[in-house]
Amino acid sequence: MILEQSIKGKSKKQLISEAAAQLFRDKGYTATSMRDLAEKVNLKASSLYNHIGSKEEILRDICFANGQRFNEGMEEVEQLHAPAVEKVRALIRLHIQIATEDVTSVTAFNDEWRHLSEPYLSDFRQLRRNYERRFQAIIEEGIRNGEFKALDPFATLYTIFSSMRWLYDWYKPERKVSPEQLYEQISTLLMSGLVNEK
Amino acid sequence: MILEQSIKGKSKKQLISEAAAQLFRDKGYTATSMRDLAEKVNLKASSLYNHIGSKEEILRDICFANGQRFNEGMEEVEQLHAPAVEKVRALIRLHIQIATEDVTSVTAFNDEWRHLSEPYLSDFRQLRRNYERRFQAIIEEGIRNGEFKALDPFATLYTIFSSMRWLYDWYKPERKVSPEQLYEQISTLLMSGLVNEK
DNA sequence: CCTACCGATCGGTAGG
DNA sequence: CCTACCGATCGGTAGG
Numbered sequence: 001m002i003l004e005q006s007i008k009g010k011s012k013k014q015l016i017s018e019a020a021a022q023l024f025r026d027k028g029y030t031a032t033s034m035r036d037l038a039e040k041v042n043l044k045a046s047s048l049y050n051h052i053g054s055k056e057e058i059l060r061d062i063c064f065a066n067g068q069r070f071n072e073g074m075e076e077v078e079q080l081h082a083p084a085v086e087k088v089r090a091l092i093r094l095h096i097q098i099a100t101e102d103v104t105s106v107t108a109f110n111d112e113w114r115h116l117s118e119p120y121l122s123d124f125r126q127l128r129r130n131y132e133r134r135f136q137a138i139i140e141e142g143i144r145n146g147e148f149k150a151l152d153p154f155a156t157l158y159t160i161f162s163s164m165r166w167l168y169d170w171y172k173p174e175r176k177v178s179p180e181q182l183y184e185q186i187s188t189l190l191m192s193g194l195v196n197e198k
Numbered sequence: 199m200i201l202e203q204s205i206k207g208k209s210k211k212q213l214i215s216e217a218a219a220q221l222f223r224d225k226g227y228t229a230t231s232m233r234d235l236a237e238k239v240n241l242k243a244s245s246l247y248n249h250i251g252s253k254e255e256i257l258r259d260i261c262f263a264n265g266q267r268f269n270e271g272m273e274e275v276e277q278l279h280a281p282a283v284e285k286v287r288a289l290i291r292l293h294i295q296i297a298t299e300d301v302t303s304v305t306a307f308n309d310e311w312r313h314l315s316e317p318y319l320s321d322f323r324q325l326r327r328n329y330e331r332r333f334q335a336i337i338e339e340g341i342r343n344g345e346f347k348a349l350d351p352f353a354t355l356y357t358i359f360s361s362m363r364w365l366y367d368w369y370k371p372e373r374k375v376s377p378e379q380l381y382e383q384i385s386t387l388l389m390s391g392l393v394n395e396k
Numbered sequence: 397c398c399t400a401c402c403g404a405t406c407g408g409t410a411g412g
Numbered sequence: 413c414c415t416a417c418c419g420a421t422c423g424g425t426a427g428g
Contacts, residue, residue, distance in 0.1 A: 027312075028226060028228055028312075028313075030226055030228035030229040031228040031313070085392075085393055088392070111309075114225075114226075115226075115229070139392075142392075146394060147393065147394060148392050148393060148394060149386065149387075149390070149391075149392060149393075149394055151383050151386060151387060151392070152383050155380065155383040155384065155387075156383070156387060156392065158364035158368065159361045159362070159364065159383070159384055159387055159388075160361075160387075160392075161364065162360050162361050162362065162363045162364040163357045163358075163360050163361035164357070164360065165360045165363055166356035166357065166359065166360040170356065182353065185349050185350050185353040185354070185357070186353065186357055188347065188349060189347075189349060189353075189354060189357055189358075189388070189391075190357075190387070190388075190391065190392060191391050191392050191393045192347070192390075192391040192393060193347075193387075193388065193389050193390040193391030194283075194286070194337075194340075194346050194347060194349070194354065194358075194388060194389055195283055195345065195346060195347075195389045195390060196344060196345060196346060196347055197395070
């Protein structure tokens with residue numbers, strides 16, 4: 001069985017989770033039925049439960065797995081011995097990398113986490129708040145030492161954060177745009193602004 | 199009856215629509231039941247149908263009303279005899295104004311339009327594409343005449359667009375932040391960038 | 397992995 | 413505006 005998995009590369013559970021992420025992205029978590037999902041993996045709805053515990057468990061796995069990806073990226077960035085501007089650039093790169101690497105999963109994570117029930121909802125919110133605080137601390141560091149303009153750190157955090165959300169709706173692997181090209185465009189806009197200096 | 203409405207200021211239909219927008223924002227369109235909505239306006243579910251045609255009709259009204267607000271704003275901006283940079287600033291102000299004026303309605307519009315059925319879904323997409331194209335044309339104008347950096351117009355459009363989406367999640371009238379303060383922060387970041395020029 | 401089926405809930409209608 | 417109710421569909425279980 002382990003052999004079989006390692007040949008195919010993916011367990012049935014993983015296949016179900018990936019199909020679910022696609023449906024969650026297309027129709028939303030609530031509008032996705034277990035029968036939709038079953039059909040997508042050529043199973044009857046009841047058979048899904050041999051591989052997963054519940055519909056919400058799938059969502060939970062997606063949300064926390066992506067939360068962890070962001071937090072691991074943050075960890076690395078924090079350890080950089082570099083100016084705040086380089087750290088923020090690295091975080092922009094991180095967001096784009098995650099978005100383009102596994103866009104369906106990250107979209108479900110981003111848009112559907114509110115359908116988590118307690119206590120997972122609170123756990124998730126805490127995870128997210130933690131990430132945001134660390135991001136904001138880097139922005140504040142840059143403002144303090146004069147690298148950044150003296151903008152409101154919270155508004156700046158959220159504007160940067162949000163500014164890449166369109167990738168979740170728009171990006172498909174078929175679009176032959178490299179993460180690096182996107183990074184170039186987005187980081188220039190956010191760091192230097194749209195307007196040409198005279 | 200007309201008198202009664204003009205004293206209260208709002209028709210029952212409007213009250214239902216506003217309650218629905220709040221629920222759509224909190225739980226999403228699909229997860230909002232007509233029984234939830236009925237309870238919120240102190241009615242039985244069946245009685246809602248004396249004021250509205252269907253659940254989707256409510257969503258439809260919200261989506262197209264907000265679409266119109268954006269398009270009317272765009273109309274005004276296009277008629278400005280001003281450099282592209284002023285037009286983009288005016289559009290940023292427009293997005294912030296709409297977001298803070300009626301945040302529940304605009305959030306439902308933004309997040310739930312995909313639950314529209316045909317032919318409304320196609321109509322909506324066209325309305326939106328039209329708005330985006332006009333926004334992009336202004337960006338291209340600014341690039342052409344050297345006001346803006348030579349970034350990719352599409353990526354620029356979407357990054358600016360997206361960058362204000364956090365207001366839909368975060369903003370509440372109770373937060374005593376003025377649209378003008380938000381405009382100051384966001385437009386500075388997008389137009390001039392986060393980094394301090396030396 | 398399937399068939400058969402559960403109680404709950406959905407959007408909406410009939411009729412008064 | 414309500415009570416009563418419709419068929420459809422939901423997430424999930426039993427049992428093999």
